[in-house]
Amino acid sequence: MRKSLLMSLVVTSFVLMLAAFNAEAGPLDSAGAQKSLVCSACHGFAGNAPGNTVPILAGINAAYFKKAIKDYTEGKRTSPEMEPYSKYVMQFGVDEIASYFAAQKKQPAKVKIDPKAVSRVATLATQCTSCHGPKGDGDDNRITPALRGQPVGFLQA
Amino acid sequence: MKTLTRRTFLKVSGLGAALLGVGRLPSFAAEARRRVVVIGGGWGGATAAKYVRLTDPSIEVTLLEPSKQFISCPFSNLVLAGVESLKNLTMNYNGLRKHGVKIRHEAAAAIEPDKKRVRIGKDSLEYDRLVVSPGIDFQWEQVEGLAQAKDTVLHAWKAGPQTVQLAKQLQSLPDGGVVVMTVPPVAYRCPPGPYERASMIAWYLQAKKPKSKLIVLDANKDIVSKTGLFKAVFKDYANLDYRPSQKVEKIDVGAKEVTTEPGDKVKYDVINLIPPQRAGAIAVDADLVGGDKRWCEVDHVTYESVKQKNIHVIGDATIGLPVPKSGNVANAMGKICATAVVSLLNGKEPPVIAPGNTCYSWVNDKEAIAVVNAYKIENGKVVQIEQKLTPGKSVAVAQNSLAWRASIWNDVLG
Numbered sequence: 001m002r003k004s005l006l007m008s009l010v011v012t013s014f015v016l017m018l019a020a021f022n023a024e025a026g027p028l029d030s031a032g033a034q035k036s037l038v039c040s041a042c043h044g045f046a047g048n049a050p051g052n053t054v055p056i057l058a059g060i061n062a063a064y065f066k067k068a069i070k071d072y073t074e075g076k077r078t079s080p081e082m083e084p085y086s087k088y089v090m091q092f093g094v095d096e097i098a099s100y101f102a103a104q105k106k107q108p109a110k111v112k113i114d115p116k117a118v119s120r121v122a123t124l125a126t127q128c129t130s131c132h133g134p135k136g137d138g139d140d141n142r143i144t145p146a147l148r149g150q151p152v153g154f155l156q157a
Numbered sequence: 158m159k160t161l162t163r164r165t166f167l168k169v170s171g172l173g174a175a176l177l178g179v180g181r182l183p184s185f186a187a188e189a190r191r192r193v194v195v196i197g198g199g200w201g202g203a204t205a206a207k208y209v210r211l212t213d214p215s216i217e218v219t220l221l222e223p224s225k226q227f228i229s230c231p232f233s234n235l236v237l238a239g240v241e242s243l244k245n246l247t248m249n250y251n252g253l254r255k256h257g258v259k260i261r262h263e264a265a266a267a268i269e270p271d272k273k274r275v276r277i278g279k280d281s282l283e284y285d286r287l288v289v290s291p292g293i294d295f296q297w298e299q300v301e302g303l304a305q306a307k308d309t310v311l312h313a314w315k316a317g318p319q320t321v322q323l324a325k326q327l328q329s330l331p332d333g334g335v336v337v338m339t340v341p342p343v344a345y346r347c348p349p350g351p352y353e354r355a356s357m358i359a360w361y362l363q364a365k366k367p368k369s370k371l372i373v374l375d376a377n378k379d380i381v382s383k384t385g386l387f388k389a390v391f392k393d394y395a396n397l398d399y400r401p402s403q404k405v406e407k408i409d410v411g412a413k414e415v416t417t418e419p420g421d422k423v424k425y426d427v428i429n430l431i432p433p434q435r436a437g438a439i440a441v442d443a444d445l446v447g448g449d450k451r452w453c454e455v456d457h458v459t460y461e462s463v464k465q466k467n468i469h470v471i472g473d474a475t476i477g478l479p480v481p482k483s484g485n486v487a488n489a490m491g492k493i494c495a496t497a498v499v500s501l502l503n504g505k506e507p508p509v510i511a512p513g514n515t516c517y518s519w520v521n522d523k524e525a526i527a528v529v530n531a532y533k534i535e536n537g538k539v540v541q542i543e544q545k546l547t548p549g550k551s552v553a554v555a556q557n558s559l560a561w562r563a564s565i566w567n568d569v570l571g
Contacts, residue, residue, distance in 0.1 A: 028212045028496065031508075037208075037492040038513040041485055041565045050567055051560025053553075081515055081557065084531035084543040088513055091533045091542060153556060 032100025035092040042081070046104040052153030059106035061138060062098040064145045069094050108149030191216050191502050194275050194284040196265045196439060198222030200484040201472030202290030203253060204491025204569045205498075209288075210256040212499040219259045219282060221275065225249065227570060230347065231484050231517075232562060233316035234354040237324050238361040240522045246316060252571045268443035270465045286498045289445065289453075289462075290472045290487070291437025293346045296451075299433040301407040310408060310430050314346060326427045327361060333368040334426035337415060339405040340375040341433045344452065346473045346482045348382035349528070351375075351431060353518035356387070358429075359394035360521040370396045372425075374417055376404035376433075382481065383518060386526040386546060393521075405430060436474035445470055452476030457539045459497040459507050460490060469494050478512075478539045480532065486514050488569055509534050517558035525555035 027046070028034060036047075039057070043049045047057030057065070071077035072086030089097050129136070131144050138146035147155060195206045198220050206220040227248045235241035250260050267276040274283045295312065297304040311326070313319040330336065336358060340351040355373045362369045371394075379401055380387045391397050407416040414424050435441065435451035445453045445462050453470040454477045455462055460469040471494050472487035480486045489512035497507035511532040519525045526549065531542045547554050 026212050026214070028208070034496055034508045034510060037496065037510055038489045040492070040568045041488055041513070042515060042561050044564050045568065045571075049560070049564055051563040053557050053560040054564060080527055080545045080547045080554075081529050084529045084545045085513060087542045088511070088531035088533070091531075092510070151560075153560065157553065 030096070030100060031093065032096035032098075032103075036089075036097045036100055038088070039085070039097075047101045048104070048107045049151070050110070052109075052151045053157055055150055055154045056106055056109065057101040058104035059146070060098075060101050061140050061143060061145060062102040063140070063143045064138070065098040065101060066094055067143060068145075069098075106146075106149060109151035113152070191285045192283060193218045193286050193288065193498060193502075194282055195220045195288040195290065196268075196275065197290035197292060197437065197472070198224070198227060198250060198253075198260070199290060199292050199472060199487065200569055201487035201491045201494075202288065203227065203250070204488045205288045205290065205471060205495045206258045207253055207256050207569070208492045208495035209499055210258055212496055213503065214257060216499065216502060217259070218257070219261060220250075220253065221261050221263060221265045221277065221282075222250070223262055223264045225262050228316040228320075229484070229562070229566065230314075230316045230350075232519075233313070233320045234350065234357045235519055236316075236320050237313070237327060237354065238357040238522070239324065239328075240357075240519075243316070243321055248566060248570055250570065252567075265439055268439065268468070270443065270468060273467060285467070285502060287468045288460075288494060288498065289440055289443070289468060289470045289474070290491070291440045291474050293434040293436065293473050293482075294438050294441075295432040296435055297432060300405055300430065302410065303408055303430065303432060306408060306410045310410065310428055312431050313429060314350075314431050314434075323427075323429055327358065330366060330369060330427050332366040334366070335424065336362065336369065336371045336427045336429070337423055337425035338371065338373055338429040339403075339415065339431055340373065340377060340381075341431050342376040342404060343381060344476065344482065345431070345434045348481045348483075349387070349516060349518045352380055352382065352387040353520070354429070355397060355399070356390050356394070356518070356520040359391075359397040362396050363394060364522075367396075370398060372398045372423060373400065374403040374405055374415065374423065375399065375401045376418075378402050382516075383526055383528050383546060386549065387518075387520075390520040390526070390550060436470075440470060440474050443468070445474075447476065449476075457537060458493075458509055458534060459501065460494040461497075469498060479541050480512055480530070480539065481514060481516065483514055483516050485516060485565065486512050488565055489513055491569075511539055515561060517554065517561060519555060519558070520550050523552050523555060524550040525558050526550050527554050527557070 042054050043057050049056050069086045069089050072082045132147050136148035138144045193209050195202045206218050209218050229246040236243050263277050265275045274281045311319045311323045313323040359371050404418040405415050416422050447454045453474050455470050455475050460471050462468045471490035473482040493510045500507040511534050514530040517525045517527045527547045530544045532539050533542050
């Protein structure tokens with residue numbers, strides 16, 4: 001009797017171990033991660049684009065992402081790259097893709113910044129900070145995107 | 158109460174394993190150790206190997222790639238014009254090792270689908286799922302005289318030593334000399350590639366050898382890709398003589414002359430003959446190619462071969478999808494195929510994902526043009542949603558291409 005109890009305990013723990021082994025969530029397990037697989041060609045893994053002219057999508061405000069995608073599909077915002085891909089995103093599920101990128105940790109662009117240039121434009125940038133926040137962190141309530149840490153080439157374009 | 162000794166534990170847990178239907182413990186270990194083998198470490202294969210590990214690190218992945226270096230074909234046309242160095246296009250496979258991909262710098266000798274194993278010399282490697290990403294091989298026999306001259310008549314269509322050699326031949330060309338390049342009949346690797354190359358060579362000649370000219374002999378009836386954009390670009394180059402429907406049939410190295418299908422004979426000082434192409438030899442040998450004996454037909458969602466079970470084919474070797482044979486598409490196929498392979502190995506339904514294509518072509522030392530294609534899956538088949546071209550050449554598009562390469566190289570290898 002004791003033996004059988006012991007045995008069932010061991011069997012149970014073994015089953016649980018197997019279940020844990022199989023259920024371990026990987027970085028690509030969510031539907032949003034899978035539906036955005038093609039995006040990483042330009043926007044980097046998990047939306048952390050390493051290029052100078054491509055925006056970082058990691059940590060993006062989901063509502064802003066959806067607005068941008070909608071604007072591209074309607075031609076309100078133009079880009080030879082994003083007009084077709086915006087339709088791809090709409091096709092495969094903009095909500096899941098937006099949620100996926102919003103949940104990723106942003107790694108700021110590794111572009112070197114000239115501190116003198118920063119001080120020169122600090123006063124000019126007040127026009128930007130009224131909407132994008134004093135440090136460019138954006139405003140989720142107003143669906144204003146964060147500009148902080150985005151690559152310089154993208155901000156110039 | 159009886160204490161649990163090591164001996165009792167082994168006895169009972171062994172019984173537990175038996176009750177689970179996994180038999181003895183060693184067989185459980187074998188089942189957990191699922192193996193994926195990837196043949197070819199190009200844009201498709203390297204991506205697939207990395208993404209299988211990213212998606213499920215419990216799967217053992219072995220990549221077979223003879224070369225220790227990855228050299229990017231995209232941007233290699235710029236090397237011919239001296240505006241880029243091959244060094245900047247050359248990377249290693251260390252990034253994949255960090256993901257736990259086992260790399261053997263050896264060529265796969267043969268695939269044995271019945272035994273689910275790949276032969277490598279005298280050794281062999283068993284797989285549960287095989288991903289074949291063999292790229293292209295050349296059909297030398299399609300051009301008379303080419304097989305004997307293939308070491309000196311350069312294709313430079315696989316970036317590497319031939320890219321550097323062709324650049325040197327162009328540099329040594331006397332001013333006033335004639336360069337001839339030939340475009341193979343579709344389907345071939347990188348549809349806009351020959352026209353990007355023509356633009357870059359014409360730009361180079363215009364800048365460095367103003368009395369020289371470039372004759373482009375195209376086997377196709379018209380420019381195959383970005384047609385309108387390239388036609389506009391070609392107008393910038395008075396030294397570029399583009400001749401459609403001129404399939405090269407014969408080369409005479411002694412006379413420095415090629416003969417085309419209509420019977421025209423064209424003399425050259427430097428020749429760049431891009432031969433007709435088919436899937437890499439291993440795919441042909443393993444009977445993965447279709448009736449045309451050239452390309453591999455696959456399922457549009459899983460990339461599993463329609464001819465061999467448990468074998469997936471990706472990249473330039475595939476046919477039937479309305480997508481170009483591009484690095485970007487190979488990268489997309491690598492990721493989608495990887496998720497499909499992991500799903501199938503875990504007994505799950507593979508996600509339904511379509512590829513995308515972003516393709517830049519440089520047309521001089523500063524400017525580029527682009528085409529972008531988005532796709533969807535309809536009734537199990539890849540269907541194009543939209544294609545968009547840049548309005549014309551621009552510096553901004555060229556800058557975007559540099560951002561693209563930084564990102565996609567990292568996606569393939571980082």
